[in-house]
Amino acid sequence: MTTTAPPTTAPATPSLWRHRDFMTLWTGQTLSETGSAVSTLAVPLIAVSVLNASTFSVSLLQAAGMAAYLLVALPAGVIVDRMRKRRLMVFCNLVRALAMGTIPLAFFAGELTMAQLWLVAALCSVCSVFFEVAYQCYLPAVVRSDQLLDANGKLSTTYSVAQVAGIGLGGGLVAVFGAARTVVIDAASFAVSAVSLLLIRRPEPEVAVPDGPRPRLREEISAGLAFAFRHPVLRKIVAASGTLNVFSQVIYALSVIYLVRVLELTPAEVAVQLALGTAGGIAGGLASGRLARRIGTARIIWVSLLGLGWTMLLVPLAEPGWRVAFYTVGMTGFAALCAIYNAAQISYRQQMCPPELLGRLTAGVRWIVWGALPIGAVLGGVLGTWLGVRETLVIAALGVWASGLWVYFSPLRRMRDFTPEPAGQS
Incomplete structure (x- = not known):
């Protein structure tokens, strides 16, 4: 007597809601994005209401926050490919936390200037470029390939949630505590995001080291x-x-x-x-x-x-x-x-x-x-x-x-x- 094996079916893709490492990553990034949305409102308000900045000065502040996407994005990709992604992301978050934290400190010391706001915006912009490139490269190391689309969908939601919650929260906080104190929220959110990355258990794959000398930077970018x-x-x-x-x-x-x-x-x-x-x-x-x-x-x-x-x-x-x-x-x-x-x-x-x-x-x-x-x-x-x-x-x-x-x-x-x-x- 012969028996027929039951037909096999492809296993269902595990839910990301029960994926500890992804949920840790997502939670930290959501808090970070929300804090950044708060500062999107608070920092220009500091420039206008505290420093009496001109329209041109405020536009330079916006430009400083975007300049790195054009100036350092290409070499950032080469550097990200050469490094451990999680380590780089933690470093970027800590730098952004410290940079944003200097704004309320300088304000309470009576030393805050537009030059400092421009410098902080530019530094945070550079760190954001490196972080975001590393972030997209790190995700495949956290979730399975068949979970990537669902994971990216949830991460796309983060930005929308941050804009709705962060700007509304920022308006309320600025009204109650003032713009300078509100920036502390953004600095703290970057620190929390760094901690969340350190809590991920899944090890990151080793960085591939090419045989022989490395190509020139221009060749790697191209x-x-x-x-x-x-x-x-x-x-x-x-x-x-x-x-x-x-x-x-x-x-x-x-x-x-x-x-x-x-x-x-x-x-x-x-x-x-x-x-x-x-x-x-x-x-x-x-x-x-x-x-x-x-x-x-x-x-x-x-x-x-x-x-x-x-x-x-x-x-x-x-x-x-x-x-x-x-x-x-x-x-x-x-x-x-x-x-x-x-x-x-x-x-x-x-x-x-x-x-x-x-x-x-x-x-x-x-x-x-x-x-x-x-x-x-x-x-x-x-x-x-x-x-x-x-x-x-x-x-x-x-x-x-x-x-x-x-x-x-x-x-x-x-x-x-x-x-x-x-x-x-x-």
Whole structure:
């Protein structure tokens, strides 16, 4: 008598809610992002209300906080690939904690200056670049490959939660304690994030050491960019992300003017609209893993852009009164789009790239994609002045929606799910 073995089924992917190391990492990063959102409000308020800074000085403060993404992102990728990621992340968090902590100390000593605020913003910007590149490279060492998309979705939610909770919390804290004391929250959040990293139990893989002498810095930097541009899918994802960032920044650059001067909202109503729009990212981030499993881990990349991008066309249709809801729905849909799309495309990049090249690839992609942000902001100001605010928003909304065509007309259109490629292939 013969017996037939029962059919085997693939084991279900373990829930990240019960993954101790990931939850530790996620909790620490959520607190850190929330603290940073508090400082996003508190530090400019210190410059304006305490130091009586000029408009140009405050704009330099904003520029100092973004400059490192253009200046050091590419070499940061090389350095990240050469180091233990967790050790580097802990160091960056401690430096940011100390730097932010100097602001209230100098304030109470009566020695605070704009030069110090610029220096702190620039130093924190450099540390943020290194931390974020290392963070994306470290995640595959914490969770399984089939958990990456869900993990990136939850991490995308962190930013949206931080913006909603952090800015609201920051406003309340500034009103009660003053802007300088409120900055202590951000310094403490970086310290907590550093501790959370030290509590992760799973060991990090050894850093690969190449045989023979190391290539020159320029050659190592170009290796990450070359991998992205040679890959038939990654280069389309970079183009889509850059296009998305340019046109979305046009909308963000004009949002406050549009809400106040065209839709006739009060400052309190503007704050509510911005918070409601960001809340869409929370829902999108939490649902991204489930949607990707249903739609397909590869297919969701272009479906998210084309399937939700059209909602941005509602933004320029808003009018004073009840039709302000068009703006709310459009921006909520866009926030959900960004959370779902980013979780999927980052997971794709993490699985397609050899681990020893991931830092350089991540830094190269971020250099291009984040470099698009100031271009979009300037473009928004120019077009808004030349054509008008509403007309410019129509163009920007079409640009956001059309960004999905880059990935639709790529090999992704014929794929449902993606699987890791053998190391070294592109």
